[in-house]
Amino acid sequence: SGWFGNVEQAPKDPILGVTEAYLADDNPEKINLGVGAYRDDLSKPVVLNVVRAAEEKVMGKLFMEYLPIGGLKSFTEKSVKLAYGDSAQCIQDARVAAVQSLSGTGSCRLFAEFMHRYMPGAAVYIPKPTWANHHNIFRDAQVEQKGFRYYKPDTRGLDFEGLMDDLQAADEGSVVLLHACAHNPTGVDPTPEQWQQLSKLMLKKHLYPFFDMAYQGFASGDCDRDGQAIRIFLDDGHNLGCSQSYAKNMGLYGQRIGCLSLVCADKAEASAVESQIKAIARAMYSNPPVHGALLVDNILGTPEIKQQWYDEVKGMAERIIDMRTLLQQNLEKSGSSLPWKHVTEQIGMFCFSGISPEQVDLLAKEHSIYMTRNGRISMAGVTSRNVDRLAAALHKVTS
Numbered sequence: 544s545g546w547f548g549n550v551e552q553a554p555k556d557p558i559l560g561v562t563e564a565y566l567a568d569d570n571p572e573k574i575n576l577g578v579g580a581y582r583d584d585l586s587k588p589v590v591l592n593v594v595r596a597a598e599e600k601v602m603g604k605l606f607m608e609y610l611p612i613g614g615l616k617s618f619t620e621k622s623v624k625l626a627y628g629d630s631a632q633c634i635q636d637a638r639v640a641a642v643q644s645l646s647g648t649g650s651c652r653l654f655a656e657f658m659h660r661y662m663p664g665a666a667v668y669i670p671k672p673t674w675a676n677h678h679n680i681f682r683d684a685q686v687e688q689k690g691f692r693y694y695k696p697d698t699r700g701l702d703f704e705g706l707m708d709d710l711q712a713a714d715e716g717s718v719v720l721l722h723a724c725a726h727n728p729t730g731v732d733p734t735p736e737q738w739q740q741l742s743k744l745m746l747k748k749h750l751y752p753f754f755d756m757a758y759q760g761f762a763s764g765d766c767d768r769d770g771q772a773i774r775i776f777l778d779d780g781h782n783l784g785c786s787q788s789y790a791k792n793m794g795l796y797g798q799r800i801g802c803l804s805l806v807c808a809d810k811a812e813a814s815a816v817e818s819q820i821k822a823i824a825r826a827m828y829s830n831p832p833v834h835g836a837l838l839v840d841n842i843l844g845t846p847e848i849k850q851q852w853y854d855e856v857k858g859m860a861e862r863i864i865d866m867r868t869l870l871q872q873n874l875e876k877s878g879s880s881l882p883w884k885h886v887t888e889q890i891g892m893f894c895f896s897g898i899s900p901e902q903v904d905l906l907a908k909e910h911s912i913y914m915t916r917n918g919r920i921s922m923a924g925v926t927s928r929n930v931d932r933l934a935a936a937l938h939k940v941t942s
């Protein structure tokens with residue numbers, strides 16, 4: 544045998560497996576509700592107009608030099624403002640450590656590694672359920688994971704009481720991972736009042752908030768509104784951490800462009816923290832890719848273009864919200880006696896439908912409709928053309 548005869552096949556990624564099954568199906572009416580990437584009403588991937596315009600500006604320059612380890616400084620500065628608000632006190636105080644990252648996954652991974660080194664013994668509390676890759680990320684960084692209640696299957700909404708009880712009982716000094724908006728996979732977010740209560744509890748219990756913000760603007764269509772949880776925590780005086788991704792809200796999936804930022808006590812702390820995050824990045828991948836950073840820097844850097852981008856994100860969010868309404872209406876019209884209110888109450892890219900793994904299998908086998916086995920529907924895959932068929936099939940497998 545070879546050097547690696549002892550290596551076993553790794554389990555398939557649950558999300559990428561859905562796409563494989565979809566591609567192997569030759570039914571022309573097949574529907575892919577697995578993929579977490581935006582599609583237009585013709586099921587086509589979208590390149591935003593602001594991205595096309597930025598691309599033209601950037602293209603001619605043929606800039607192929609290395610970026611510094613921490614990435615493009617003018618990009619990280621703008622990115623942090625987008626997350627925390629232009630006038631955030633922590634930015635004015637110059638106490639935010641920030642580096643360009645390999646999209647949202649990369650910033651979570653950097654943070655997990657930082658946590659392992661500089662918060663020794665601290666556990667990360669992760670919502671149940673969460674984006675499956677969070678578990679891989681913290682496992683690989685050797686950080687202990689604990690769960691907190693988040694989702695209530697009965698109501699298909701937030702288990703706020705469970706969440707507060709579990710965090711009340713959490714070990715002081717732990718990290719709590721929060722989805723800043725458009726929670727994946729449930730589409731269930733706390734209300735502003737609930738965020739306020741949570742923030743107060745976490746201050747009292749000395750718990751560190753780490754916000755994974757993969758969908759800013761994508762939830763409500765308004766980047767400031769989608770940043771409100773972070774702003775509530777900042778106003779309360781939390782020194783928090785934040786992972787940003789431009790995959791979804793700018794449609795820059797393959798560019799791997801994001802930002803990791805940690806709010807620190809003062810400028811000196813921020814400088815030390817940033818230097819250590821760079822030391823981690825240096826050994827992992829040396830420095831981040833340049834092209835996506837130039838694109839985002841361009842878009843965020845000009846007020847008119849930034850406004851155009853806001854409008855385009857809003858357009859994507861609104862198409863998804865419209866599909867939620869149509870799906871719920873069609874389900875109700877189909878004669879289903881089940882409650883489907885959660886379809887429009889949930890927010891962001893995903894609808895946590897509440898159907899069982901067996902029903903998911905039936906949808907694939909009998910209707911060529913594909914989604915992850917936890918019943919998560921990617922609303923981006925729903926269009927005005929396929930929503931009737933989807934509603935009819937959902938009714939059929941649930942009745």
Ligand code: PLP
Pocket residue numbers: 579645646647648649674722727755757788789790796801
């Ligand atoms: N975090 C959450 C909650 C996500 O849903 C995703 C993508 O699906 C990511 C992070 C990471 O995405 P990316 O690495 O493409 O920015």
